[in-house]
Amino acid sequence: MMIIMHPGAPREQIDAVIAEIEKQKLTSHPIFGVEQTIIGAVGDGHYVAKEIFEAFPGVMEVQRISKPYKLASRQFHEQDSVFQLDGFSIGGIEIPIIAGPCSVESRAQILEIAQAVKEGGANALRGGVFKPRTSPYAFQGLGEEGLEYMVEAREKTGLPLVVEVMAVSQIEMMTKYVDVFQLGARNMQNFNLLRAIGETRTPVLFKRGMSATIEEMLMASEYIISGGNTRVMLCERGIRTFETATRNTTDINAVPVLKKLTHLPVIIDPSHSTGDSAFVSAVAKAGVAAGADGIIVEVHQDPAHAISDGKQSLTPEAFAKMVKQVKAVAEAVDRRLVVSQHATA
Ligand code: PEP
Ligand code: MN
Numbered sequence: 483m484m485i486i487m488h489p490g491a492p493r494e495q496i497d498a499v500i501a502e503i504e505k506q507k508l509t510s511h512p513i514f515g516v517e518q519t520i521i522g523a524v525g526d527g528h529y530v531a532k533e534i535f536e537a538f539p540g541v542m543e544v545q546r547i548s549k550p551y552k553l554a555s556r557q558f559h560e561q562d563s564v565f566q567l568d569g570f571s572i573g574g575i576e577i578p579i580i581a582g583p584c585s586v587e588s589r590a591q592i593l594e595i596a597q598a599v600k601e602g603g604a605n606a607l608r609g610g611v612f613k614p615r616t617s618p619y620a621f622q623g624l625g626e627e628g629l630e631y632m633v634e635a636r637e638k639t640g641l642p643l644v645v646e647v648m649a650v651s652q653i654e655m656m657t658k659y660v661d662v663f664q665l666g667a668r669n670m671q672n673f674n675l676l677r678a679i680g681e682t683r684t685p686v687l688f689k690r691g692m693s694a695t696i697e698e699m700l701m702a703s704e705y706i707i708s709g710g711n712t713r714v715m716l717c718e719r720g721i722r723t724f725e726t727a728t729r730n731t732t733d734i735n736a737v738p739v740l741k742k743l744t745h746l747p748v749i750i751d752p753s754h755s756t757g758d759s760a761f762v763s764a765v766a767k768a769g770v771a772a773g774a775d776g777i778i779v780e781v782h783q784d785p786a787h788a789i790s791d792g793k794q795s796l797t798p799e800a801f802a803k804m805v806k807q808v809k810a811v812a813e814a815v816d817r818r819l820v821v822s823q824h825a826t827a
Contacts, residue, residue, distance in 0.1 A: 485521040485535050486543045495540030496521070502538065506530045527552060549743070551700040553707040554714075559745040565713045567685060568642035568661055569823040570605050572715055573747035573775050576820045577812050580644050580687075580749075580778040581801060582608035584791035585621065586628035591783070596635035598798035599781050603805035605820045606662070607632065607641040608778060612648045613790060614668045621789045629659040636661075640823065644687055644778070650678040657684055667692050667719055667754070670702050680709020687778065689717045689751070692730060696739055703746065715747040716740055717778060718769070720755025729757020729794070732765050737772040749776035753794045759785065762796055763804040767811045777808065 485499055496512065496519050503510040503523045508530060511522035523535070529552065532544040549555045564573035572578055581604035586592045596607050611628030613621065624631070632643050642661035647653060648669060656663070662685045669675055670691035679686055686706055690699045703714050718737060720730025732755035740748045750769030752762045766777050782788040782795035796804065809819045 483523050483530075483532055483535070483547055484545045485523060485541055486545070487519040487521070487540050488542045489517040491519060491540035491542075495538070499535060499538050499541065502535065506534065549700075550697070551704045551744075553712075554700045554703050554744045554746055556743060556745050561745060563712070563745045563747065565685065565747075567606065569640065570820040572749075575817055577770060577774070577808070577817050578605040578776045578820050579603060579805060579808070580606040580608050580776065581781045582644075583782045583788065584753075584780050584795065585610045585613055585789050586624050586631055587789050588624075589631045589634070592628075592631045592635050593638065595781060595783050595798070596639045596641060598783060599801060600639040600641055602781070602798055602802035603809075603819065604641060604781075604801075605823055606644050607635055607639065608644045608664070608780070609635075610646045610664075610790075612646060612652060614646070614648060614666050615790070626655060626659075629656065633659055647675070647679065650675055653678055653682060657682060660684065662687050665689060665706075670694055670699065673702075673705055676702060676705035677709060680706040680711045682711055683713075684711070685713035686711065686715070687717055687749070688714050689719045690721065690733075690736070692720070692722045694721075696736055696743070700740075700744060703744075715749055715776065716744065717749045717751050718755065718774075719751035720757075728755075728761065730755050732756060732768070734765075734768055734772050737769060737774050741773050747775040748773070749778055750774040751778045753778075753780040753791065753796075757794045759794055759796050759800065762794065763800070763807060766804055766808055770808055770811045770817070771815060773815070779804070 500510045508523040508525040513520045535544045581599040586609040611623045613623040644662040645660040646664035646666050664687045667689045720732050723731040752765035780795045781801045785792040785795040
């Protein structure tokens with residue numbers, strides 16, 4: 483980083499900064515100008531917060547040259563990360579589709595919708611059993627019972643399971659059932675949870691916080707990757723803006739921006755980003771056109787009676803239609819949907 487001193491900063495202040503640079507195991511490279519001194523601080527890549535230097539007397543500004551996130555950045559890993567899930571890969575040429583209800587509501591519901599999304603072209607089944615609801619009085623999810631139903635749905639369809647984990651205390655139990663942990667928007671900066679997920683080797687679908695910047699998202703993902711759990715896919719799920727016509731605002735820009743900044747796969751969630759089934763297909767196509775590596779979408783057999791997020795849930799018919807259109811968009815940008823997944827049981 484570059485530490486720019488105030489014009490006329492006395493030698494003692496410059497020396498104090500240089501001493502701190504060395505204390506932080508960085509090398510200092512001061513450039514003494516006639517009026518102003520700039521000190522370069524160079525390291526081996528280990529993270530040192532720029533705030534440490536900003537607090538020193540005489541420091542005018544500190545500029546970081548390398549990215550504050552390391553393992554997630556393209557500077558560190560130039561090639562796209564491609565990793566295997568059950569029966570398909572993500573991050574390569576193929577675009578997997580994750581679909582299913584917002585919540586697992588009952589055994590019959592999840593078995594029926596799992597079959598329907600499979601027929602419509604899904605490659606993985608989503609379904610929440612611990613729900614982060616705005617109201618504590620709203621349905622909170624079926625918990626472990628819901629996971630047992632999900633496992634039955636996996637046995638019947640072959641679709642791997644993507645399920646949100648909300649607390650450190652749920653990790654051990656959930657590891658036995660799920661193929662991918664979803665880390666929800668409300669927990670994006672729950673650093674204890676991120677560290678604990680980083681210690682597992684279960685792949686992660688990592689959602690952007692609703693008011694998180696792209697840099698904050700990448701920094702947060704670093705908590706997981708630095709624990710050794712490198713199979714993280716990032717998910718743009720809409721951010722809060724002044725716009726009230728939709729539940730959130732899809733930050734389509736985030737897709738190519740993330741693809742530039744990180745090697746991790748990037749997926750799009752048009753359900754939570756729009757909050758309205760009328761707009762889901764359009765935004766799913768936009769996401770793929772913009773370079774997304776996958777889609778996660780909510781589908782329900784009877785959206786009007788869904789326990790959560792019915793308004794944004796597609797019917798199985800609308801889902802199948804969306805998949806056909808997404809396929810055409812994928813091919814227009816030299817990608818394709820998953821061609822063959824392993825045979826179902
Ligand atoms: C969900 O996937 O149902 C969910 C709660 O998503 P998010 O964390 O993006 O709000
Ligand atoms: Mn939902």
